[in-house]
Amino acid sequence: MTKLIYFAWVRERIGKGEEELELPETVRTVSDLLVHLKTLGDEYEEALKFPEAIRVALDQEHADHGELVAGVKEIGLFPPMTGG
Amino acid sequence: MTKLIYFAWVRERIGKGEEELELPETVRTVSDLLVHLKTLGDEYEEALKFPEAIRVALDQEHADHGELVAGVKEIGLFPPMTGG
């Protein structure tokens, strides 16, 4: 099981802050994960419809969409950051 | 009469903080003034021996050595500034 954690409008659109998911073996990279999540329902489809706008953290470190997710315990998905 | 006012090592070398002087008509520019002051004694000679190191303010505004001193009430002479 992998912990997925969502923030800001990604969280609002998916309708939950976090969940535990069993990722299929076809999900090798972050990009694969985003494609897979969109199959889980309209709310995921809506939240992730522009995947290039989605930032990703693997175990709390920023990651590119090409990075592998194998062995990662916590994956964060969120829009571009606007702190400071 | 013109008020001359000295700061930092210019003041220490001349041995006074300020004085009133009657400037001769030959003193037209700041450069002329520095040449004239050096005739007033060894302490002036010592203080002003490197005229290019002397900064000048005419009525409390920075001035180049080429500027005219006619009508100026207060002339400040001092080394490069080191505040902040």
Add this chain to the structure above:
Amino acid sequence: MASALLHIAVQAADFDAAEEAKRLTAGRKDVGALVQFIGYCRDENGTLSALELEHYPGMAEAEISRISQEAIERFGLIGMSAVHRFGKIAPGEQIVLISAAASHRQAAFDGANFVMDFLKTSAPFWKKEHAADGSEGGWVEARDADDAAREKWK
């Protein structure tokens, strides 16, 4: 060179800039310059009633710490403190405080400026606007200018 002082806080409570200045300079005689940056919530000409700041707990602290450590090494800082608030913040209130201590002024300026530029684009915080007319405002969009500001350190 002794290791630099680093203090990071991500908190809902307000902060005190004087306290962070003291943390970096009290009792020291090698600090020649301190630069503090404070970011405030603006009311956008009366249209905004509050900002709500969401953050990624754990990662927010880690990311600010990483950016601060990079600034310490890059500019040879003596100390760095970064405090960032989350939760609901009203116009006029403080949001973020960056304090950079160094021997000389340019290092302190650059250190604080660098941390702010990277914090804006890399620290996991998101701002939602609450409109003054009671309508729900949207999420603040990331600004291209912030990405550009980060590029100047390349």
Add this chain to the structure above:
Amino acid sequence: MASALLHIAVQAADFDAAEEAKRLTAGRKDVGALVQFIGYCRDENGTLSALELEHYPGMAEAEISRISQEAIERFGLIGMSAVHRFGKIAPGEQIVLISAAASHRQAAFDGANFVMDFLKTSAPFWKKEHAADGSEGGWVEARDADDAAREKWK
């Protein structure tokens, strides 16, 4: 645009950065960024017992005011406060405080940095060092690096 707030002080007494922050931001909802620079007296690895700061009364205030006004116009600042001490100052004590308030962060950083760069080379202050071993130290020499720092704003 309303005229910006400008506060200048040249004084022997110590100053309070929090007070100047308050002067520029209290009750305001248009300030998004405040940058404060504090310059301290360093002990130069224990060799210095004090700095003595001489200034040109009247001209010091006028020159800092002129520099600050230029920063306000150049960077569109909302407010600027500059406080500079004179007299004998011990290591660890504060010498100068520049506070710049603006809507956005880069203007506040640039405003404070600009004023410090010009203040160093144009404001009529001179530092004399008192050595820790009791011998009379000399006058601090102007640094080429300070002239170079000023040139970056051309």
